[in-house]
Amino acid sequence: MFKIVMAVIARDLKLAMRRQADIVSALFFFVIVVSLFPLGIGPEPDLLRKLAPGVLWVAALLATMLSLPRLFADDYRDGTLEQLALAPHPLGLVVTGKVIAHWLVSGLPLALIAPVLGIQFDLSVDALLVLTGAILLGTPALSGIGAIGAALTLGLRGGGVLLSLLVLPLYIPVLIFGAGAVDATVTGLGGEGHLSLLAALTFASLGFAPWASAAALKIALE
Amino acid sequence: MKDRFNLYRFASPATFYPLAGAMIPYFAAVSVVFGLAGLWLGMLVAPTDFQQGEGYRIIFIHVPASWMSMFIYLVMAFWAAIGLAFNTRLSGMMAQALAPTGALMAFLSLWTGALWGKPMWGTWWVWDARLTSELILLFLYIGYMALTAAIDDARRADKAGGLLLLVGVVNIPIIYFSVKWWNTLHQGSSVNLTKSSMAETMLWGMLLMAMCFWMYSIAIAFMRVRTIMLERERHTDWVKALLAGDEK
């Protein structure tokens, strides 16, 4: 069972490495969006510091949304997805592998760049640490929940926007706890509560989302 | 031997179509009766509120609309589950028939919430837990309608929409809890939109209006589902006979 997941991860990572431009552009999207906010709001450090957790998290959500269609679209187009669905091993495991691979090339880089951007917003070291941890902890949930949306909208016209419409409301708890953790650290209340809830969300979504996505894929492939 | 009454007959569109058609006028009439009774109590009899003056009377719309928006979503999710489990066609049609009404109820809840908030707390919008959750519920409705509209194949639309509804229904408690958490952390005092103790006439007015909205929703959903049935089942004999016979 484990081997199937690892095999899928390895394959998806290899394919992703051939398209590094996609990964890098999503990352730059994150950077650009984050930079737009001070330009729109004004450079006042106090205001920016207060807004930073929300801004960084919303930008992370949007950057993840950008990369979600790639999760199944390429395999769907060349018929691989059908083969994977017909294969004897459970489709849910295959999706788990894809979700983990997706996180490795989208969520993980976001978490690594976020502290750098956080410095632009004058966040303290504590806050930066919690920010990085929260994004690391929360982005797997984003990949998991996003997989459900990507599977439901497979092959549909208006795909990317429709996908965002479906998935962004479901992202709201992750946003609230993720940004809340950093906020709580800044105000001195401590982000442990938020981080534990975030962890719970991630584990729950990694547990359930692959199976919901697999069901959605089967519906789309009929 | 007498045939036992079999409810499963009505899972067939051909049998449900005339049944729904016959029931619509009754549900509409009952809705009107409840509405008149509720408005009588709420608008004409119920006393002035001590704190909020006459403005509180908006609750006779706001609360029933909120209840219906959530209830309809649950009913849609129920039909989604039935449809996915038993592969019945009518369940999917029923869910799609309910969606626009549910979305309108969510919108109405937000609209009346804003009109209530403006005179009471000075702003058109308050980011309290209930209103924010209602807004997210509206997003969930719109997502469902967008997804089903984007899929050409009716069966795939039903199933995909159904799965989305089930995912949504599981997420709603999580979303509500997280919004409540977010709200209590960011606001000192929590804004309370409904009163903890109400005069009896107020309570009854609210309940009667809720019944009015419920009966209305059923009537509208039945109307809509009949049109959906005609569209989906247009190649069946019973629809062809219906269309041929109905030369109006």
Added chain:
Amino acid sequence: MIHWKSFADFIAMGGYGVYVWGSFGVTALIMIIEPIMVARNRRTTIARLKRQMRAETRTENRNASE
């Protein structure tokens, strides 16, 4: 029984008239327009389906008589 002393009082709603009637007004609007739209949709759908049926029987008859 009735709470109001005059019709003018009823409309004024203690100063909150705009908000109360704004709410009830939109509700009434929705509950009138929604059924009308559903009924209209039904009529257009039936008309379209009838047209399609006639077109199909015409092509069937043409194909059968060839």
